[in-house]
Amino acid sequence: MITLHHLLASRSFRIVWLLEEIAVPFELKQYARVDGRAPQEFKKLSPLGKSPVLTDGDLTLFESGAIVEYLVRKYARQMKPSEGEEKALLQYDYWMHDSEGSMMPFLWAVFFLDTGAQKTPFFMRFIIDLFVKGIRSQYLDPEIQSMFKYTDDHLAKNTYFAGDNLSGADIMMSFPLTVAYKRKGSEFEGKYLHIERWLRLIEGRPAYQAALAKVEDKDQFELNLPSH
Amino acid sequence: MITLHHLLASRSFRIVWLLEEIAVPFELKQYARVDGRAPQEFKKLSPLGKSPVLTDGDLTLFESGAIVEYLVRKYARQMKPSEGEEKALLQYDYWMHDSEGSMMPFLWAVFFLDTGAQKTPFFMRFIIDLFVKGIRSQYLDPEIQSMFKYTDDHLAKNTYFAGDNLSGADIMMSFPLTVAYKRKGSEFEGKYLHIERWLRLIEGRPAYQAALAKVEDKDQFELNLPSH
Numbered sequence: 001m002i003t004l005h006h007l008l009a010s011r012s013f014r015i016v017w018l019l020e021e022i023a024v025p026f027e028l029k030q031y032a033r034v035d036g037r038a039p040q041e042f043k044k045l046s047p048l049g050k051s052p053v054l055t056d057g058d059l060t061l062f063e064s065g066a067i068v069e070y071l072v073r074k075y076a077r078q079m080k081p082s083e084g085e086e087k088a089l090l091q092y093d094y095w096m097h098d099s100e101g102s103m104m105p106f107l108w109a110v111f112f113l114d115t116g117a118q119k120t121p122f123f124m125r126f127i128i129d130l131f132v133k134g135i136r137s138q139y140l141d142p143e144i145q146s147m148f149k150y151t152d153d154h155l156a157k158n159t160y161f162a163g164d165n166l167s168g169a170d171i172m173m174s175f176p177l178t179v180a181y182k183r184k185g186s187e188f189e190g191k192y193l194h195i196e197r198w199l200r201l202i203e204g205r206p207a208y209q210a211a212l213a214k215v216e217d218k219d220q221f222e223l224n225l226p227s228h
Numbered sequence: 229m230i231t232l233h234h235l236l237a238s239r240s241f242r243i244v245w246l247l248e249e250i251a252v253p254f255e256l257k258q259y260a261r262v263d264g265r266a267p268q269e270f271k272k273l274s275p276l277g278k279s280p281v282l283t284d285g286d287l288t289l290f291e292s293g294a295i296v297e298y299l300v301r302k303y304a305r306q307m308k309p310s311e312g313e314e315k316a317l318l319q320y321d322y323w324m325h326d327s328e329g330s331m332m333p334f335l336w337a338v339f340f341l342d343t344g345a346q347k348t349p350f351f352m353r354f355i356i357d358l359f360v361k362g363i364r365s366q367y368l369d370p371e372i373q374s375m376f377k378y379t380d381d382h383l384a385k386n387t388y389f390a391g392d393n394l395s396g397a398d399i400m401m402s403f404p405l406t407v408a409y410k411r412k413g414s415e416f417e418g419k420y421l422h423i424e425r426w427l428r429l430i431e432g433r434p435a436y437q438a439a440l441a442k443v444e445d446k447d448q449f450e451l452n453l454p455s456h
Contacts, residue, residue: 047378050330061318065325070318073311083301090289090298097293101328102278108333109340116363127355135344150275 002026005053008217012052018171020207022076068168079167092162095169103176155194230254233281236445240280246399248435250304296396307395320390323397331404383422
């Protein structure tokens with residue numbers, strides 16, 4: 001029996017979606033955050049206490065990319081291109097690693113600095129805002145725009161991330177793209193039309209809707225983008 | 229013919245090492261940084277201009293994890309556990325993704341905030357230092373120590389990251405661990421003896437030494453840890 005431990009408002013929604021896509025029965029345990037962090041109960045599940053944690057029989061797995069590789073290998077081979085499909089396989093590997101290896105660190109840094117600045121006492125606020133604005137404008141924001149442009153160009157030529165079929169790479173990429181549009185809507189909306197087309201495509205899948213129906217934090221992942 | 233484009237003091241040293249391990253002939257092109265960033269010449273190599281970039285015939289590849297998967301699949305199958313070795317394969321997938329997905333974002337955030345603080349004009353410096361110290365002590369440093377402890381416990385029970393043999397996971401993990409010890413030596417040295425054992429083990433490999441001999445920035449990656 002598979003159990004997915006889902007920390008609300010975290011990376012793990014995409015694993016709920018993947019489990020619905022591959023139609024494997026699973027139990028979903030949901031954990032509310034305490035002061036924005038994982039509760040003690042969640043931290044006992046794995047040595048690092050980070051979301052998501054998946055158990056399958058005796059196995060306990062964490063690290064999103066590794067969980068996707070495991071579920072795809074064991075239950076849904078069709079969600080990874082075979083070695084005969086070299087081009088699709090190269091795309092799969094690229095986006096599987098790009099999601100947490102390149103895209104997320106930059107989005108996370110922005111979120112993290114903005115949150116840190118908001119928590120700063122009023123008397124320090126002006127200087128901290130200058131510092132954060134400097135880092136964002138000189139470094140983070142141009143990198144993010146450049147990655148979104150590259151992603152958009154890729155989706156202009158491909159239905160899904162690894163070609164014509166939904167794959168693990170779409171599952172991995174769904175988190176950074178969804179949260180970017182939800183949390184920073186005005187910075188992105190209308191700029192990357194192929195990303196928006198892909199977001200509407202995944203949101204329209206029955207398995208995505210089934211996953212949304214199960215989670216308590218559905219408004220984090222429900223997009224309702226204009227259809228243009 | 230394979231060409232590796234190596235930006236000095238970057239993630240790509242581990243790909244030089246991997247190419248030496250698998251004994252595939254390759255051309256190494258090295259690029260010095262300009263004001264700490266990749267030079268214009270490097271940025272033309274790929275749409276995102278980030279290091280490393282590898283070309284193999286008509287193919288241009290980037291994103292470290294994807295490059296490792298490609299080279300291992302095409303030239304060195306023995307460097308990824310087979311599906312019959314389930315435990316080793318789970319470890320392989322975990323550390324392949326942990327390296328850039330969990331370990332690097334935290335190390336990078338610390339490096340990035342420290343560098344930002346150092347560049348701050350003197351009159352703002354006291355407040356920025358307080359801000360950075362707050363984020364580090366409340367959040368980043370405990371996460372890093374927790375990840376290093378987990379990594380150390382893993383290496384207490386395994387010679388290499390995916391069991392008894394060198395694999396792509398060791399290649400990926402070498403960058404965060406090497407730079408942590410080089411850049412933040414005093415915070416780490418003597419605390420994680422199994423990580424240090426593994427660092428000495430990889431540094432002792434002829435292919436690692438051959439890679440060091442080729443790069444212009446060898447002092448970034450040469451460790452010379454005490455042997456205890």
